[in-house]
Amino acid sequence: MTPTQPIGVFDSGYGGLTVLKSIVRQLPQYDYVYLGDNARTPYGTRSFETVYQYTLECVQHLFQLGCRLVILACNTASAKALRNIQQLDLPVIAPDRRVLGVIRPTTEVIGRYSKTGHIGILATRGTVTSESYTVEIEKFFPDLNVYQEACPMWVPLVENGEHDGPGADYFVQKHLEHLLERSSEIDTLLLACTHYPLLLPKIRQFTPEHLTILSQGDIVAHSLADYLQRHPEIDAQCTKGQSLKFYTTDSAEEFEQKATLFWGEPVRASWLKL
Template structure:
């Protein structure tokens, strides 16, 4: 049985992260699960996001995954800590803190570990969903690694619907992109780095770059997470050795495979064929 690296997202956005992971680490097998039937996660309560995320993580474990990446900022913000600290010890009671039985990683910590190196002014803007902003996860995590950095958050509730409806390159998207860029920049004239803290937002990156001051650095998370995963596997050989390496990529969705396959190409950059799963 294959033991792929699991990659989970509430919908399609995690495919932008998977694309960069596959590019950096093509030898591994990957199993992607998009919970498209219940997306978006951003406006949902902490309890609901936690419940949905745990269900999806358990399904990936059941499919042979030993390592699962939450390629979703909202799930990482609202569910990861409980899953790591409460559920893994409960579900796998024989596994100690250094036992390679199961591991779940997110996208917030790897980003927080490096974001301060991009900013010269110590002022960073974070563009995210309402759920990620409300959790203040980036504020807390960045403080741990870069206590001198000030974080200015901006929730962008229209950006995910624009992307998922294929309007990310339309003239109509310009208004909503400019609106939130102007709002976050207005919070501090010192902001020199903007983080796209939602995996959907890279599809808007051209419009975002047009809207920001020329000296502003715009960061998406795919490459950061891919580099962090490569480092994690080097530092955890017991986990790395359990990951199968035949170069296979499989895709699961909780909604219509035909719809998923059509939209997934926008995010993944090449055609995919998915299978429906009921959770």
């Protein structure tokens, strides 16, 4: 049998499954491999150097699994590691392969959703500290007013299954109020962490009805479809057998249990040794 050359999707844990789900829904014909670095999550509190090292290691493993194209479905990895991998590593270790992130596709379109020109970014501390969103948005929408809020408790709430319980109310309301107090003109919120869509019912509970709340999955999926159309040489290297494999750097059994929450149905996973 001819080996598959799947599209690789990487995240520090489970959140990237929300992006993969949107990608598969829009582009079901391709083969996919998902890798969650659950043994070393969370990335959001780690240094630039550590996130870069971990992300590069996982990208290389996805290359070994046959991936010609890898999507960093993790905002922290996209913020702290993507540029170095693209500019420093790929030309040396894999000049014929590509690694893309989730920040650029989002910042290319986010200004279209706001009527007031004031948007809020909800993200991990690592993503906020990197200033990646403010820098990238400036390139495409220089007149947009951007307000960021780090929400360090939101990922643990989701991964511990507390995202829809009363315990989440305090932390969700606290950060939303803090962000919205900074400008009464904010009319668009970006969930700049792939875990946060699971908190959407809570977020909506504590925000005015007129606010637009954006998750990244569909935006990234649309951007990927456009990228493959514009780069037929990359598209030709991605096999189309509709297969789907899941890998984790931690317990496969635990991954299968928690991944169901993000994926919406049971998954089968394999352990990958780093």
